[in-house]
Structures are given as structure tokens and as C-alpha cells.
Amino acid sequence: MADARPTIFVVDDDASVREAVSNLLESVGFDAQAFSSTEGFRNAARPDAPSCLVLDIKLPGANGLDFQEVLARAGISIPIVFITAHGDVPMTSRAMKAGAVEFLMKPFQKEDLLAAIHQAVERDRVGRQQDAEIAVLRSRFDELTVREREVMDLVVEGLTNKEVAEKLTISEVTTKMHRGQVMRKMMAPSLADLVRMSDKLKTRDRG
Amino acid sequence: MARDLIRRYGIASVFVSTAFVCTLFLQRFFPYPFLFLFFAAVMASAWFAGTGAGFFAVLVSTPVVAYFFVPPYYSWAITPTAVSYFAAFVVCALVVSWVSSARRSTEEALRDARDQLEIRVSERTAALMRTQTELARLSRVLSMGELTASIAHEISQPLTAVVTHGQACLEWLSGSPPNLEKARLSTESIVRDGTRAGAVIARVRALFRKEAPVKDWTDMNEVIHELTVFLRNEANARQTSVRTELSPALPKVKADRVQLQQVVMNLILNGMDAMSGPDARAKELVIRSRREKEDQVLIAVEDSGAGLDPETAEKIFDPFFTTKPHGIGVGLSISRSIIESHRGRLWAMPRPSGGTVFQFTLPISAEDSDG
Numbered sequence: 001m002a003d004a005r006p007t008i009f010v011v012d013d014d015a016s017v018r019e020a021v022s023n024l025l026e027s028v029g030f031d032a033q034a035f036s037s038t039e040g041f042r043n044a045a046r047p048d049a050p051s052c053l054v055l056d057i058k059l060p061g062a063n064g065l066d067f068q069e070v071l072a073r074a075g076i077s078i079p080i081v082f083i084t085a086h087g088d089v090p091m092t093s094r095a096m097k098a099g100a101v102e103f104l105m106k107p108f109q110k111e112d113l114l115a116a117i118h119q120a121v122e123r124d125r126v127g128r129q130q131d132a133e134i135a136v137l138r139s140r141f142d143e144l145t146v147r148e149r150e151v152m153d154l155v156v157e158g159l160t161n162k163e164v165a166e167k168l169t170i171s172e173v174t175t176k177m178h179r180g181q182v183m184r185k186m187m188a189p190s191l192a193d194l195v196r197m198s199d200k201l202k203t204r205d206r207g
Numbered sequence: 208m209a210r211d212l213i214r215r216y217g218i219a220s221v222f223v224s225t226a227f228v229c230t231l232f233l234q235r236f237f238p239y240p241f242l243f244l245f246f247a248a249v250m251a252s253a254w255f256a257g258t259g260a261g262f263f264a265v266l267v268s269t270p271v272v273a274y275f276f277v278p279p280y281y282s283w284a285i286t287p288t289a290v291s292y293f294a295a296f297v298v299c300a301l302v303v304s305w306v307s308s309a310r311r312s313t314e315e316a317l318r319d320a321r322d323q324l325e326i327r328v329s330e331r332t333a334a335l336m337r338t339q340t341e342l343a344r345l346s347r348v349l350s351m352g353e354l355t356a357s358i359a360h361e362i363s364q365p366l367t368a369v370v371t372h373g374q375a376c377l378e379w380l381s382g383s384p385p386n387l388e389k390a391r392l393s394t395e396s397i398v399r400d401g402t403r404a405g406a407v408i409a410r411v412r413a414l415f416r417k418e419a420p421v422k423d424w425t426d427m428n429e430v431i432h433e434l435t436v437f438l439r440n441e442a443n444a445r446q447t448s449v450r451t452e453l454s455p456a457l458p459k460v461k462a463d464r465v466q467l468q469q470v471v472m473n474l475i476l477n478g479m480d481a482m483s484g485p486d487a488r489a490k491e492l493v494i495r496s497r498r499e500k501e502d503q504v505l506i507a508v509e510d511s512g513a514g515l516d517p518e519t520a521e522k523i524f525d526p527f528f529t530t531k532p533h534g535i536g537v538g539l540s541i542s543r544s545i546i547e548s549h550r551g552r553l554w555a556m557p558r559p560s561g562g563t564v565f566q567f568t569l570p571i572s573a574e575d576s577d578g
Contacts, residue, residue, distance in 0.1 A: 013443075016368035016400045023393055024371045027378035027386075058360065058443055085360040085367075107367035110374040 006121045007049055010034040011041050011064075012056040012083070017106070021054060021083075021113075028114060038067045046078075050128060052101070052120035054113075057084035057091065065091065068098050077127060079120035083108060130200075137197050143185045151178040155191070156198040215256035219264040222248035227271055234276070242296055245272060249300050253307035261304030269297055343469065343541045358411055360440045365404040372396045410437060422549075424459040427506055427569070430468050431494050438475055445479050447490040454497040460504050460569045462549050467569075470542040470553070474508040474565045477538065481512030481563060488512075488561070499568055503551075507566035509558050520555060542567075 008030045012018045018034040025032040035041045038059060057064040068080055082095050085106045092103045101123060102116035144152065147168075154164045165175040188194040226248035233241055245268045253261025275281065277289045285293055376393035379386040410433070435442075435449055442449045475492065482490040491511045499505040515523065519530060524543050539553075546553040546567045553567035 014364045014368075016365050016396070016403065017371070019396060020368035020371035020375070020400070023389075023396070024375040024378070027375040027389065027393075058440060083367075085363040106363045107370040110371070113371075 007031045007051040010054045050121045050125040052079045054081045079123045081116045140186050148178050148182050152182045156195045215260045218256040219252035219260040222252050223264050223267045246303050249304045250307040253304045258308035261308050265300040361407045365400040368400040422461050425462045425464045426459050428453045449492045452495045458571050466545045473538040473542045478510035481510045503568045505568050509564045511562040
């Protein structure tokens with residue numbers, strides 16, 4: 001899944017630039033999908049493959065920087081490479097702070113654009129892997145009963161069975177039983193693995 | 208010179224002779240001779256032929272009067288009783304001659320002064336026209352300055368496309384086997400986008416053009432359309448929607464295209480500025496064109512801004528009046544003078560649904576001053 005051919009989305013209201021960028025991306029072997037507006041991009045189906053967005057700053061309606069925020073608020077995480085004819089320092093810093101991969105001035109060099117796109121795609125690939133991993137963990141976690149989740153939370157904090165039993169006012173035997181179920185359902189080979197899984201579940205939201 | 212002299216003294220002689228003959232004739236009916244005719248001759252000589260001729264007339268009249276009309280008649284002698292009479296004649300003749308010629312030269316000086324004044328006025332008017340043309344160009348350059356970002360965008364878009372297509376073309380060619388069809392398509396795009404960049408530059412240069420106004424048959428719809436394309440990025444940047452409602456059967460007008468472009472551009476930029484405030488109203492600019500009263504074309508630029516209060520509305524066309532923090536206040540006054548030089552009218556009025564309408568008319572007829 002994560003090895004599928006990357007798709008690059010291009011949003012630029014200028015047909016010439018849109019076509020040119022798509023042409024360049026195709027010539028180096030990417031799948032390119034171009035849109036004249038952010039609406040077009042939002043309505044398009046995104047394949048389940050690493051992707052990134054090449055976004056023009058000056059757009060009709062919402063500008064590129066605002067759209068970056070819109071996407072972030074909507075929980076759509078796609079790495080963005082900005083292209084603009086006349087950026088300035090505040091614009092650049094705003095884009096980069098909000099997590100843009102690169103901010104390129106038109107006319108840009110092929111190497112710069114491709115380097116940025118590779119970096120963005122890589123970021124998306126890693127993100128997608130993490131997401132996939134977390135999704136698996138999440139589904140396992142969802143299998144746990146309420147009591148098992150309580151036990152897991154306390155165990156990963158480093159409490160002994162006895163301490164857990166006291167805290168939950170249950171017997172140590174019952175605690176051991178719940179703990180065994182947690183390890184089995186989460187498919188954790190050791191306590192250290194369970195702690196790592198718990199961390200991943202807690203830091204679910206990536207940039 | 209000599210000829211002129213002869214003419215002048217000739218005129219004096221004719222006047223004096225006429226006076227002499229008439230007086231001789233009148234003497235038959237009245238006991239006392241009427242010398243006033245000699246005064247008239249002196250006055251006329253001084254008036255028409257100058258001071259010299261006036262005194263010459265006095266000089267000729269004096270012996271004639273002494274011989275014919277001062278007792279004893281037909282004799283050079285003068286009776287003692289007639290001495291005062293004769294002396295009075297001479298003095299009066301001299302005074303008349305002097306007054307007449309003085310009056311005449313005053314009048315001439317006055318006429319000279321008036322002619323001079325006329326020449327200077329027309330010189331100053333010409334200089335003023337040159338200044339105004341220069342000022343119009345300057346304001347055009349200034350408003351172009353405001354648009355630098357837009358122009359840069361307009362040029363760098365096709366340029367980016369050219370560079371990028373070129374790089375893609377190289378990629379298509381370097382494959383094995385090279386993809387010639389894709390390379391050809393890329394090259395076609397390069398040609399198209401390069402041409403577009405050139406057209407943008409030509410448009411910018413036309414707006415900066417420093418030439419005397421040239422009036423030609425101009426399609427105002429075309430002018431408006433070009434400007435909306437040109438200002439599209441500016442409108443986007445200001446999140447303003449620009450709509451046009453152009454009459455398809457708009458007749459052409461005899462006008463200077465660059466100047467009218469400037470007027471419409473001023474009105475559009477003003478409209479956008481009027482909507483740049485923080486209020487949440489939808490920013491919409493509407494440009495209309497239509498035929499008005501058979502012989503006129505009307506162009507209107509409507510904004511949905513805050514509108515003008517009556518006090519400001521009166522002053523907006525004054526030179527150097529501005530409501531903008533960085534404006535110099537020449538745009539509208541220049542626009543109005545351009546429209547007036549085309550025998551049209553430019554005015555502002557409130558828009559019923561809020562905002563302001565700036566509109567101008569232009570006559571369709573070909574008969575036109577070069578003003």
C-alpha cells in the first residue's frame with residue numbers, strides 16, 4: 001500500500017503553470033493531478049498512496065495559506081509545497097510554521113521542485129506508515145474492556161500488579177488475569193512493547 | 208521708409224486741402240469762417256498718420272488760415288484785433304494734434320499689450336497641456352507602481368510555465384527511447400506561453416507609453432476586457448470579484464485608447480480601494496457599458512464599498528484631494544480632464560444598493576476637437 005506510485009496534486013489557477021508543472025512531474029514519472037481551484041482539489045478522490053500538494057499562494061477565493069489552515073482544521077494531513085510569484089518573508093514563515101515542506105519562488109528550478117516533492121512524498125509515506133500502524137493498534141485497543149484499559153494505563157505507568165490491584169480495589173489474581181488479556185489482545189511480546197504501543201496511541205496526532 | 212513718409216504727409220495734405228475747400232465753401236454763407244474743419248483735419252492727420260503728420264497739418268493750416276480766413280482776407284497781414292483769434296487757432300491746433308496722437312499711441316500700446324497677453328496665454332496653455340500630459344503619465348506610472356506585484360505575477364506565470372515545460376521537454380528527450388510526442392507538445396506549450404509573456408510586456412509598455420494623445424476608433428468593451436484580464440490578479444489578491452455587463456452592440460468611439468485605459472483603470476483601482484476596508488460586505492466590482500441617448504456611450508464602474516459622504520463627493524475630483532493614506536489625489540482629476548478633452552462627462556453618484564458608481568459618457572460622433 002505505502003509503496004504505490006505517488007500522486008502529486010497541483011493547484012494553480014493559471015492554466016499554463018498548472019499544465020507545465022503536471023508535464024514536468026509526468027516526465028519524471030509521477031502521477032500528477034491538476035486543479036484550478038482548492039474546491040476542485042477538495043472534491044477530488046485522493047488515492048490511498050503517498051501524495052503531496054503543490055499549491056499556489058495566489059488563488060481565487062481562499063488563498064493558499066488560508067487553505068493550508070482549512071486543511072489542517074479539517075484533519076486532512078497532506079504535505080504542501082508552496083509556489084508563488086512573489087512571496088515575502090512573513091508569508092514564507094507563516095507557511096513553514098504551519099508545516100509546509102518548501103516555499104518556492106516562480107520561476108523555480110526543476111531540482112528544487114523535485115527535491116521538495118520527494119521530501120514531501122517521503123514525509124507522507126512515513127506519516128501514512130505511522131497512521132497505519134496506529135490504526136492497527138487502535139483496533140486492538142478497541143477490543144479491550146473498560147477494566148482492561150484501566151489496568152493497561154496503570155501498568156504502563158510502571159505500577160506493580162499489587163499496586164494496580166490496590167488502586168482499582170480488585171484482587172491481585174484478577175489483576176494478573178486482566179493484564180494477561182491486555183498483553184494478548186494488544187499482541188505485545190513484552191511490557192516494554194506495551195509501553196511503546198501506549199505512547200504511540202497517545203501521540204496519535206501527527207503534524 | 209520714404210514711401211511711408213510720403214504717404215503720411217500725403218494723408219495730412221489731403222485732410223487739410225479738404226478742410227480748406229469746405230471752409231472756403233461755407234464762408235460764402237456765413238460772415239465768420241468756421242475753423243473747426245481745420246481742427247478736424249489736424250486731428251485726423253495725427254490719428255491716422257502719426258504725430259509728425261499732425262504737426263505737418265498744423266504747419267500747412269497756419270499760413271492757409273492766415274491768408275484766407277483771418278482778416279484782412281486774402282492777405283498775409285493780420286489785423287491787431289485778429290491776432291488773439293489767430294494765436295488761439297494755432298495753439299488749439301497744436302493741442303488737438305498732440306492729444307490725438309497721444310490718444311492714438313495709447314490705444315496702440317493697449318492693443319500691443321493685449322496681443323502680447325494673448326500670445327502668452329496660448330503659450331502657457333500649451334505648457335499646461337504638456338504638464339498635464341506628463342502628470343497623466345506620472346499618475347499612470349504611479350498606479351502601475353501599485354500594480355508592480357500584479358505585473359510581476361502576470362509575467363512570471365508564463366515564464367514559469369516556459370521554464371518548466373522546457374525542463375520537462377529535456378526529461379522526455381533524455382528517456383530511452385525518447386518520448387518525442389511529449390517533447391513536441393512541451394515545445395508547443397513553450398511557444399504559446401512565451402508568446403503570452405511577450406503580450407503581457409507589450410501591454411505594460413503600452414500603459415507606460417509616453418506619446419501625445421492619438422485619437423482613433425476605439426472599442427470600449429475591448430479596453431474594459433483587457434483591463435479586467437490585466438487586473439485579475441490584483442482583484443484576486445484583494446478578494447474582490449469583478450463582473451462585467453457589457454453591451455454587445457456598443458458603437459466604437461473616437462478616442463485615445465491609452466488615456467481611456469487609464470481612466471477605466473483609475474476607476475477600477477479606486478473601486479477596489481473603496482472596498483479595502485475591514486467591513487464584511489461582499490467585495491464586488493461591476494463594470495457596465497451601454498449606449499446612451501443615441502449619440503453617447505456610457506461606462507460605469509460600481510463598487511460595493513462604504514460609499515461617499517456628500518462632503519467628500521464634492522471634492523473627489525479636485526486635484527490633490529485624496530482619501531487614501533498613500534494617494535496623491537490626481538487620479539480622478541486627471542480622469543475627468545481626459546474625459547472632458549474627449550467631450551464627455553465623468554461623475555460619481557451613490558449606488559442604490561450601497562457603494563458608489565463612477566460613470567462617464569463619450570460622444571459617438573466623429574467630429575472631434577483635438578483638445
